[in-house]
Amino acid sequence: MDSAHLHDPFFRTVTAEEFRHADLAGLAAGRCAAVRVPHLQSADDCARVVDALQDVAFDSYSERRVQPSVMRFGVGVSDHRVNGRITESYWPALRAARESWRFLRLPFDPMARARQAIGEHWPKGVAVGRHRGRTLGAGVLREAPQGFRVHYDDAEREFEEFLLGSPLVAQLAFNLYLSVPTTGGETVIWRKRWHPEDEKFRPPQSYGYTDDVVRRAERLEMRPTVGEGLLFDSRNYHAVRASSGARRIALGFSLGLTADGDLLAWG
Ligand SMILES: O=C(O)CCC(=O)C(=O)O
Ligand SMILES: [Fe+2]
Structure with a gap:
């Protein structure tokens, strides 16, 4: 039998009304691939953020590394990483990004709310991670009408020193969908982690890989809804399909689980 047709019963999504402790622990343990909470935020609150962004210019990620381009509001640590270290340029960029957030004059902090919701049943809650004593960015908003290439996110491999001061026993990507397109925009996750052989599928300088890297791997495809x-486990290869018809805006951050049970966010 072609291995592409075999199903791993642990490679599944769990849908729940809230982020339950058992589902987060199960996700970290590899007992499922993703946890979805369809109504984490109300459509009204999502619309509030999207409205505030109406006339706001997004930056784009480094065009050298990220093709096709991905638009971003806020600062990501990946754009300030050289030879596995955070460059000093990150900190003033982060201060400027915090200023831009204040400029939106939102009646609530959507990142803090998301952390609160994820940490509601987690013993220590969710805090923003710190690097060498300095608090990292809490997350970004991303808009990628042309999608994201197949890639994985793993701070253990991306950073030479521990990003959050200690090893991360699990790493998760969080996204809250504020606005969704009418066509496309699916998030796709493959049951595959990086292998050294995969480098032949990565164009020089690129963060992402060609689709061949996930050929034959089992796949999950999700169409997010507003709110x-x-x-999901960000060490699994994942991608976002191109979209059209309306903006696809997601609030996103990474989460790392430490051996002490701390769930720490960064953007
Ligand atoms: O926008 C998404 O659905 C996923 C984006 C992504 O690559 C990530 O959150 O790591
Ligand atoms: Fe990602």
């Missing part, structure tokens, strides 16, 4: 919160 949905999604958590």
Whole structure:
């Protein structure tokens, strides 16, 4: 039998009304691939953020590394990483990004709310991670009408020193969908982690890989709805399909689980 047709019963999504402790622990343990909470935020609150962004310019990620381009509001640590270290440029960029957030004059902090919702049943809650004593960015908003290439996110491999001061026993990507397109925009996750052989599928300098890297791997495809919160294991290869018809804006951050049970966010 072609291995592409075999199903791993642990490679599945769990849908729940909130982020339950058992589902987060199960996700970290590899007992499921993603946890979806369809109504994490109300459509009204999502619309409030989207409205505030109406006339706001997004930056784009480094065009050298990220093709096709991905638009971003806020600062991501990946754009300030050289040879596995955070460059000093990150900190003033982060201060400027915090200023831009204040400029939106939102009646609530959507990142803090998301952390609160994820940490509601987690013993220590969710805090923003710190790097060498300095608090990292809490997350970004991303808009990628042309999608994200197949890639994985793993701070253990991306950073030479521990990003959050200690090893991360699990790493998750969080997204809250504030606005969704009419066509496309699916999040796709493959049951595959990086292998050294995969480098032949990565164009030089690129963060992402060609689709061949996930050929034959089992796949999950999700179509997010407005207000949905999604958590998945970011070390699995994943991608976002191109979209059209309306903006696809997701609030996103990474989460790392330490051996002490701390769930720490960074953008
Ligand atoms: O926008 C998404 O659905 C996923 C984006 C992504 O690559 C991530 O959150 O790591
Ligand atoms: Fe990602």
